[in-house]
Amino acid sequence: EAQVTQNPRYLITVTGKKLTVTCSQNMNHEYMSWYRQDPGLGLRQIYYSMNVEVTDKGDVPEGYKVSRKEKRNFPLILESPSPNQTSLYFCASSSGLAGMVAGELFFGEGSRLTVL
Amino acid sequence: GQNIDQPTEMTATEGAIVQINCTYQTSGFNGLFWYQQHAGEAPTFLSYNVLDGLEEKGRFSSFLSRSKGYSYLLLKELQMKDSASYLCAGEGATNKLIFGTGTLLAVQP
Numbered sequence: 001e002a003q004v005t006q007n008p009r010y011l012i013t014v015t016g017k018k019l020t021v022t023c024s025q026n027m028n029h030e031y032m033s034w035y036r037q038d039p040g041l042g043l044r045q046i047y048y049s050m051n052v053e054v055t056d057k058g059d060v061p062e063g064y065k066v067s068r069k070e071k072r073n074f075p076l077i078l079e080s081p082s083p084n085q086t087s088l089y090f091c092a093s094s095s096g097l098a099g100m101v102a103g104e105l106f107f108g109e110g111s112r113l114t115v116l
Numbered sequence: 117g118q119n120i121d122q123p124t125e126m127t128a129t130e131g132a133i134v135q136i137n138c139t140y141q142t143s144g145f146n147g148l149f150w151y152q153q154h155a156g157e158a159p160t161f162l163s164y165n166v167l168d169g170l171e172e173k174g175r176f177s178s179f180l181s182r183s184k185g186y187s188y189l190l191l192k193e194l195q196m197k198d199s200a201s202y203l204c205a206g207e208g209a210t211n212k213l214i215f216g217t218g219t220l221l222a223v224q225p
Contacts, residue, residue: 033213042217043159043203058212090158105149105213107158 002027006091006108013081014116021076021111023091029106031094032074033058034066036087037110043090049074081115088112118142120216122204127222128194136189136219138204146207148180148187153201153218162189162202191221199223 004025013019025032033048035058045058049068063085065077074093078085091108119141128134140148147166151159165171165180165187177190189202201218208214 035215040217043205043215045212045214048212059214104161104164105151105159107160109158 002106004091004093004106004108006089006111008111009109010112012114012116015082016080019078019081019113021078021089021091021113023074023076023108024072025074025091025093025106026072027093027095027106028071029093029095030071032068033092033105034064034074034076035090035092036060037090038087046076046089078113081113083115086113086115118206118208118212118214120204120206120214122202122216122219124217125220125222127224128191130194130196130223130225132194133190133192134194134221136191136202136204136221138187138189138216140185140187140204140206140214140216142206142208142214144208145182148178149205149207149213150176150178150187150189151203151205151215153203155200159203194223196223196225 007022030051034046035043037043044060046064047066049055052071055066089111092105094105122138149164150162152162153159163178165178170179175192180187201220203218204216205213
């Protein structure tokens with residue numbers, strides 16, 4: 001089954017404790033992206049990756065890191081989480097054509113993070 | 117700048133037709149997407165327009181006017197399960213998909 005898998009789905013942590021949200025897709029997609037969704041603000045892009053070893057900042061990258069060492073995986077790292085990073089996070093992937101997102105974005109089920 | 121505008125909420129009756137509008141401003145333009153998101157779930161793809169005109173897909177249709185920076189999603193024969201948020205998203209020339217804040221549609225009996 002074609003899917004994007006995120007873990008953990010739910011996490012409560014404390015300020016400053018490093019955490020990683022994993023994302024894996026089995027569709028051989030080149031394009032992957034992380035979004036956060038907050039009430040009244042919609043989905044905002046954190047980071048994206050056009051291919052292995054190619055990552056770039058989205059609209060709200062502060063406080064986050066990513067890596068793309070393999071095509072299927074795109075982990076999101078919060079080195080020192082703060083309460084303003086409490087949010088619902090979505091990983092997504094698409095086949096993407098050169099220079100374009102294009103096509104359908106497939107989303108993971110979301111990871112609800114609370115930072116106390 | 118880049119901006120996507122859509123109404124915050126709409127209400128419609130089961131069996132009726134509803135049109136959800138979206139206006140956009142993007143740096144360059146590579147397409148306009150509509151996604152559906154039920155409460156507590158991930159967004160799912162509904163439609164993609166890159167050329168002017170209407171794209172029909174069953175009960176859902178999406179329209180695009182590039183000259184006006186305008187799109188709409190048309191839902192026919194509304195069902196209770198269509199109650200969800202509908203997200204308009206524009207792809208500019210920078211490999212980014214910019215989402216609107218979504219329109220929460222409530223379908224009433």
